[in-house]
Amino acid sequence: MTPDDTDRAILRALTEDATLSSTALGERVGLSQPVAWRRVRRLQEAGILKGRRLDLDLEALGFGVTMFLGVKLAAKGRLDLTAFERAITAIPEVQTVEHVLGLYDYRLRVIARDIADFERVLRRRILTLPGVGNVEANVLLSEERRSGPI
The missing domain is CATH 1.10.10.10 (Winged helix-like DNA-binding domain superfamily/Winged helix DNA-binding domain)
Known part of the structure; x- marks a missing residue:
């Protein structure tokens, strides 16, 4: 269509x-x-309209920090990808998981209450996942949203 x-x-x-x-x-x-x-x-x-979502105000819900992580896996076997994907999607603070081509293997959007909370999530949950090698974090300063589809 x-x-x-x-x-x-x-x-x-x-x-x-x-x-x-x-x-x-x-x-x-x-x-x-x-x-x-x-x-x-x-x-x-036709699969063009996949669903409708709520647009939550994360800050009003107590999540004041959004981070983008670039994750490079230490090994790149099929089992490593599957194990990492299964484990990362079980972490509620991880809002999106994108498998990408480039410097990193995955791009994650992670929310946290504050920097200390983010550090806890990073150290105790993300860095302990199977296959994680290098991780780079970027703080979201502001976000502009374009209205309408492409």
Whole structure:
């Protein structure tokens, strides 16, 4: 399925507010409620619209620090990748795990209450995982978000 201009308008509207009802969505993009609902359903079935997420205010929940970690594994066998991926996804502070090509093998987004909490997570959980070699940390200073799909 190739999205048309109406599909892109629907995706843009849902990116701005994923809680829109099909009636409100239809009004926003100039469609009737049933047509808007069918379009959303078709985008879901095609795998273009994968779901809707909550956008939590991590700072309000007590998580004031976000770090990005570059992780290079010491060994790169298939078992090492699988063991690392299984172990890293079990750590709740690790929000995203991205297998990347380049200087590091993985890029992680890690949240913590403060720097001391991050250090605890890093030392007790991440650095003890199977296969971990080098780790580089970068602190998130600010984040800008672009609205709308590509």
